[in-house]
Amino acid sequence: MAGIMAASGWRHQDEGLSLGAQFRSRFSNTHLMVAVGILVVALAITVGTSIAARSHFRSLSEDEFEHAVLTAAAAIEKSVSEKLVILQSIQGLFATRDDVTRDQFDSFVMLLARDDSAIQALEWIPRIERDALDAYVRRTQAEGFADFALHPAGERDVYFPVDYVFPMDPNRAAFGFDLASNPERLAALNESRDTGKLVATAPITLVQETGSQAGFLVFAPVYRGGGVPSTVAERRDKLAGFGLAVFRVGDFIDNSVPAPSQEEFNLVVFDTLVSDDTKIHAATDAHRGLLEADALLIQRELDVAGRTWVLCFLVPRGFGLGALSQSAWLLILIAGSLVSLLGFGFSFLLLTGRDRAIALAGRMNESLAASESQRDQMFELSQDLIITADAQGNFVFVSEASRRLLGRDPADMVGKPYLDFVHPEDRASVARAAAQVVEGDELTAFDCRFLRADGEAVWLSWNAHWLPGLVFAVGRDVTERREIERMKDEFVATVSHELRTPVTSIKGFLEMLTDDLDASMGEEQRSYLQAAGRNAERMERLVSDLLDLSSLEAGRLAVEPALFDLRSAVNDVLSALQPDLEERTIDVTIEIPEVPTPQAWGDQRRVEQVLTNLLSNAVKYSQPGARIEVVVASDDEGDDPSMLRVEVRDNGIGIPPEAIEHLFEKFYRVDNSSTRSSTGTGLGLAISKALVELLGGRLWVESELGRGSTFSFTLPRGAADAHGPA
Numbered sequence: 001m002a003g004i005m006a007a008s009g010w011r012h013q014d015e016g017l018s019l020g021a022q023f024r025s026r027f028s029n030t031h032l033m034v035a036v037g038i039l040v041v042a043l044a045i046t047v048g049t050s051i052a053a054r055s056h057f058r059s060l061s062e063d064e065f066e067h068a069v070l071t072a073a074a075a076i077e078k079s080v081s082e083k084l085v086i087l088q089s090i091q092g093l094f095a096t097r098d099d100v101t102r103d104q105f106d107s108f109v110m111l112l113a114r115d116d117s118a119i120q121a122l123e124w125i126p127r128i129e130r131d132a133l134d135a136y137v138r139r140t141q142a143e144g145f146a147d148f149a150l151h152p153a154g155e156r157d158v159y160f161p162v163d164y165v166f167p168m169d170p171n172r173a174a175f176g177f178d179l180a181s182n183p184e185r186l187a188a189l190n191e192s193r194d195t196g197k198l199v200a201t202a203p204i205t206l207v208q209e210t211g212s213q214a215g216f217l218v219f220a221p222v223y224r225g226g227g228v229p230s231t232v233a234e235r236r237d238k239l240a241g242f243g244l245a246v247f248r249v250g251d252f253i254d255n256s257v258p259a260p261s262q263e264e265f266n267l268v269v270f271d272t273l274v275s276d277d278t279k280i281h282a283a284t285d286a287h288r289g290l291l292e293a294d295a296l297l298i299q300r301e302l303d304v305a306g307r308t309w310v311l312c313f314l315v316p317r318g319f320g321l322g323a324l325s326q327s328a329w330l331l332i333l334i335a336g337s338l339v340s341l342l343g344f345g346f347s348f349l350l351l352t353g354r355d356r357a358i359a360l361a362g363r364m365n366e367s368l369a370a371s372e373s374q375r376d377q378m379f380e381l382s383q384d385l386i387i388t389a390d391a392q393g394n395f396v397f398v399s400e401a402s403r404r405l406l407g408r409d410p411a412d413m414v415g416k417p418y419l420d421f422v423h424p425e426d427r428a429s430v431a432r433a434a435a436q437v438v439e440g441d442e443l444t445a446f447d448c449r450f451l452r453a454d455g456e457a458v459w460l461s462w463n464a465h466w467l468p469g470l471v472f473a474v475g476r477d478v479t480e481r482r483e484i485e486r487m488k489d490e491f492v493a494t495v496s497h498e499l500r501t502p503v504t505s506i507k508g509f510l511e512m513l514t515d516d517l518d519a520s521m522g523e524e525q526r527s528y529l530q531a532a533g534r535n536a537e538r539m540e541r542l543v544s545d546l547l548d549l550s551s552l553e554a555g556r557l558a559v560e561p562a563l564f565d566l567r568s569a570v571n572d573v574l575s576a577l578q579p580d581l582e583e584r585t586i587d588v589t590i591e592i593p594e595v596p597t598p599q600a601w602g603d604q605r606r607v608e609q610v611l612t613n614l615l616s617n618a619v620k621y622s623q624p625g626a627r628i629e630v631v632v633a634s635d636d637e638g639d640d641p642s643m644l645r646v647e648v649r650d651n652g653i654g655i656p657p658e659a660i661e662h663l664f665e666k667f668y669r670v671d672n673s674s675t676r677s678s679t680g681t682g683l684g685l686a687i688s689k690a691l692v693e694l695l696g697g698r699l700w701v702e703s704e705l706g707r708g709s710t711f712s713f714t715l716p717r718g719a720a721d722a723h724g725p726a
């Protein structure tokens with residue numbers, strides 16, 4: 001029993017087939033008593049049948065059904081509120097600007113609702129006065145829609161034509177349709193205008209409907225000057241138009257309720273606020289389920305932009321049974337013959353349900369104002385700043401969050417270059433990031449400072465995306481995190497600075513002590529002194545790493561670039577490491593071109609620091625007897641011939657793939673027996689990477705767990721060497 005959500009089984013009430021209409025035509029006269037009598041008999045037979053059926057059917061677990069219903073109802077409710085949020089964004093767009101173009105509308109909407117099959121269309125409906133109509137039609141024709149005309153034709157004081165439409169193709173029939181021409185649409189439109197709220201229409205047949213689904217529209221009013229004017233008279237005067245979301249009920253429900261749960265019940269939706277009758281809004285094609293003898297029914301009420309829908313979930317008892325026995329078949333047949341009678345009963349139930357729903361709707365209307373203002377508040381409280389900007393770097397849209405984050409009115413920012421609002425020191429990096437956004441279709445993330453109206457800086461962490469013609473970005477306030485990081489860095493810098501002098505002096509005194517007492521010392525004392533010396537050295541290394549790192553991060557590390565010979569740098573480092581290499585019987589091979597010897601441009605001391613770190617890691621994280629290779633070559637893989645590449649290869653323990661992305665973070669160490677047994681701080685690679693980048697190169701790693709690692713970095717070639725074959 002697939003609960004296919006299509007209105008195919010049910011027709012419009014105007015065509016005389018809705019349940020309510022059937023009910024009224026049969027019950028609103030003197031036959032009422034007879035009908036009630038028939039109903040009682042029908043019910044009695046049904047009860048008898050179901051009692052008999054019960055012995056043949058394993059009864060459906062009502063709990064399961066209820067659970068499925070609750071889940072589906074919650075999903076529909078969530079979907080309704082999500083779609084209304086999209087509509088509110090469109091309302092926001094038009095409220096902040098009065099010159100939104102068709103292309104901008106398309107880009108903006110595509111962003112919100114691309115591939116959203118629950119939405120049939122999102123539209124902009126301008127208000128056009130009678131005397132402005134000709135100019136409006138000509139303007140639209142000039143936009144490339146040569147045969148654009150309002151339909152249906154007719155003389156009216158004000159027109160509300162469907163103007164911007166997304167997506168255009170499946171909704172072309174609606175383009176130019178004057179919503180003021182139709183009473184149901186006009187009623188919702190006027191209510192929305194006068195209340196300033198989102199208002200849904202009664203169920204209607206869409207202009208662009210090609211199947212037989214019912215549809216509904218939700219209007220969001222936009223007033224000149226933004227906001228909602230306080231009096232109805234002002235609202236009527238300042239109305240600029242409407243954002244409009246168009247839905248097909250069947251598609252909407254299909255999209256909201258996952259297909260598997262639709263297998264578990266039939267769903268029929270009623271709109272209870274239709275003035276003259278309860279109207280069926282959507283139904284399954286298997287509407288027999290609705291009238292099935294002994295069906296389980298759960299009703300839920302749902303607010304949809306001011307209307308009350310009743311969702312009726314139905315399932316025949318016994319659903320879920322495998323092969324039915326012969327007698328069960330018979331019983332179903334008998335029950336089937338009662339379908340029409342039970343129809344009365346069901347209608348009756350629905351009618352009383354309707355009364356309750358209308359009473360409830362009254363109460364809901366009262367609380368609507370409260371809940372709407374709560375929702376508005378939610379938007380204002382939205383933490384993130386959402387913006388769009390054009391390719392020239394001007395804001396096209398700025399969300400309300402700018403008031404709180406930047407102390408600025410969105411309207412004061414729209415149309416202006418965004419760089420004007422960026423901290424002067426960050427403008428270059430923002431311009432670079434923006435260029436990257438425009439070039440690629442990847443999400444680009446970057447942090448920068450924006451200036452508040454009061455001159456204070458606010459750190460925003462951005463995620464930006466390029467949509468054809470438009471930058472879309474969401475910025476999160478990370479000022480606090482940045483401040484904490486700054487304080488932490490400052491603390492590390494201060495502490496390490498304060499430690500450096502005492503550690504150096506402890507080390508010096510220990511050396512003196514060892515020298516002076518060497519002859520007179522016993523074995524034990526010597527070993528104490530040696531241990532103290534080793535620890536002092538370790539501490540000195542840590543302090544100097546920390547100092548390097550904090551100066552690198554603060555951009556305070558001075559390098560003194562000069563031309564230097566890479567071969568001699570490699571040799572210097574290797575001879576310093578000789579004792580470690582010997583201790584672990586590790587062999588190093590060097591592959592460096594003889595002529596001409598590669599000359600690099602950089603700070604030799606710092607390059608040696610990087611080499612020392614990479615080589616001592618290669619030693620630390622390899623088994624005794626392993627091999628290390630150092631290769632210097634032209635950086636052929638990079639496109640730049642003016643770069644040299646240095647590789648340090650080992651066949652040691654390797655690095656697990658998931659650790660690679662963290663390897664260059666400070667204090668990161670892979671957790672394995674080698675790191676546990678070797679001393680280290682997890683700072684070496686972070687420093688090396690930052691140093692290489694400071695010198696104009698880059699550093700990266702390729703590694704396979706258990707087979708070894710290759711750390712590579714590039715450096716600019718020295719000028720004298722720039723054209724030599726390396």
Ligand code: ADP
Pocket residue numbers: 613617618621650652653654655663668669670671675679680681682683684685686709
């Ligand atoms: P550490 O002081 O721990 O060596 P590094 O920043 O130099 O700090 O290295 C970070 C981590 O990267 C090391 O703890 C180790 O787990 C891993 N690592 C570095 N080099 C190698 C290598 N050649 N082979 C395997 N693992 C390595």
